[in-house]
Amino acid sequence: xxxxxxxxxxxxxxxxxxxxxxxxxxxxxxxxxxxxxxxxxxxxxxxxxxxxxxxxxxxxxxxxxxxxxxxxxxxxxxxxxxxxxxxxxxxxxxxxxxxxxxxxxxxxxxxxxxxxxxxxxxxxxxxxxxxxxxxxxxxxxxxxxxxxxxxxxxxxxxxxxxxxxxxxxxxxxxxxxxxxxxxxxxxxxxxxxxxxxxxxxxxxxxxxxxxxxxxxxxxxxxxxxxxxxxxxxxxxxxxxxxxxxxxxxxxxxxxxxxxxxxxxxxxxxxxxxxxxxxxxxxxxxxxxxxxxxxxxxxxxxxxxxxxxxxxxxxxxxxxxxxxxxxxxxxxxxxxxxxxx
Ligand code: AMP
Ligand code: MG
Numbered sequence: 001x002x003x004x005x006x007x008x009x010x011x012x013x014x015x016x017x018x019x020x021x022x023x024x025x026x027x028x029x030x031x032x033x034x035x036x037x038x039x040x041x042x043x044x045x046x047x048x049x050x051x052x053x054x055x056x057x058x059x060x061x062x063x064x065x066x067x068x069x070x071x072x073x074x075x076x077x078x079x080x081x082x083x084x085x086x087x088x089x090x091x092x093x094x095x096x097x098x099x100x101x102x103x104x105x106x107x108x109x110x111x112x113x114x115x116x117x118x119x120x121x122x123x124x125x126x127x128x129x130x131x132x133x134x135x136x137x138x139x140x141x142x143x144x145x146x147x148x149x150x151x152x153x154x155x156x157x158x159x160x161x162x163x164x165x166x167x168x169x170x171x172x173x174x175x176x177x178x179x180x181x182x183x184x185x186x187x188x189x190x191x192x193x194x195x196x197x198x199x200x201x202x203x204x205x206x207x208x209x210x211x212x213x214x215x216x217x218x219x220x221x222x223x224x225x226x227x228x229x230x231x232x233x234x235x236x237x238x239x240x241x242x243x244x245x246x247x248x249x250x251x252x253x254x255x256x257x258x259x260x261x262x263x264x265x266x267x268x269x270x271x272x273x274x275x276x277x278x279x280x281x282x283x284x285x286x287x288x289x290x291x292x293x294x295x296x297x298x299x300x301x302x303x304x305x306x307x308x309x310x311x312x313x314x315x316x317x318x319x320x321x322x323x324x325x326x327x328x329x330x331x332x333x334x335x336x337x338x339x340x
Contacts, residue, residue: 003161003258005153008125008168016166017132025049025163027142028129029170030064030121032094032178032196034148034156034163035240037064040074043227045295046138049107052163054145059228060111061138062096062179063118066130074116074136078102079227082206083184089205090169092122094179094196109138111228117193125170141178142167148235148298148330151176155299177322178293179186183212191215192227194322196291215325234329237298239264241331243324245313245337250274253310256336262272264306266297271312279304283312293318294323297309298330 004232006012009031016026023045025038036052038045038203040063050057068087071079076099079087084098101116110116121127130137131201141149144159153169159165180195188208189202203209214225239262244252250271257263257278265280268290272282283290301309311331316324326334 001165003157003164003167004170005029005157007168008170009225012166012168013128013132015127015311015339016129016168019135020045020133020135020137021167022128023048024165025052027164027167027172028126028139029123029153029168030139031123031173032121032175033151034142034153035064035137036156036160037133037137037139037143038063039133040136040138041104041106041107042135043108044073046106046108049138050142052160053140055140055145055159056145056316058111059140060113060117061109061140062181063105063109063116064126064130064137064139065118065120066092066127070121070136071118074099074102074118075167076102080184082189085205086182086184086202087120087187090197090201091120093120094122094175095119096179096181098181098183098185098192100185102211109186113228115185117181120138123170123173125168129168137141146234148234148237148295150180151292151295158299160219164323166286172292172296174292176295177319177326179230180322183226193229196319196322200318201322211321215321216328235326236330236332237299237302237306237309239301239309240334241298241309241311241315241327241333242336243311243331244249244336244338247335248338249312252338253312256308256310258308262305262307264301264309266294266301266309266311268312268314270310282293287314287318287323291319291325292312294326
């Protein structure tokens, strides 16, 4: 299959809408990361997403809508007051909510679960595409399964060339990490996957917000994750990633850095001078910039042939929680801690 990379002109969007209605898969930008979309109501089309990504069949997809009235047909009951308050506050935007699913949503989309994850993206190209398709779009991140998520169209092409007919190029993604996934079925909103909408923002609207244990911790043997995606190795480059936490992170990175191991340091902008002539990539000045650059940096590390990747941690608060959730998985929870 030949893969076309197109600017999101009205003609390209209408072509992409036709592909989607015809049961094909299209790569497209959102404010979080690039997605790989298919008609969410067409099980055969959704199957092609799993094939293109090499995604395990028990990892459910998020359904993307562009207008409030598209929610009702997907869910089994009216949203409760908490869900409505969160939708009013954060839709369109990087917040995914989990609802009991309707019959209309194929089991393939939800990996057999009786709940469905729904989000309304804010990116104008994502919204225009959903509108052009005229159907809700099931879309995971547009990477090959296990790889860092794509935040540019070039990253999508790197993973999906020859696997999808069309990728829309909307430039680099603003947020850079996937949406915040919130489960409302237990009473208190619970973050299953942190993202651009923070715990504090959710708590301000819903009066409370819990963080699932699996967000920052590996699953115990036999433990069943509430978000099936949490159990897989994720976001990982070829090189071995180690995360350095605590007050002596920089000293510990310097101690571990070994040029003969094709090492690469990922660090905060302020710490760059402390690493001298060693090979470094800056993740910018704060957690927001780290979120926007992390996946890009992990892919760049592969292109540079880095075998060991030494990465500074960030405080797991605000968007920093999403950064640490991705980073710990990219590192398969290899962490050097040193508080003192
Ligand atoms: P991705 O499509 O790569 O952004 O991943 C989607 C994430 O949402 C995965 O971690 C899934 O486990 C999670 N997810 C999707 N649907 C559900 C659901 N019904 N219940 C719990 N988690 C879900
Ligand atoms: Mg993904």
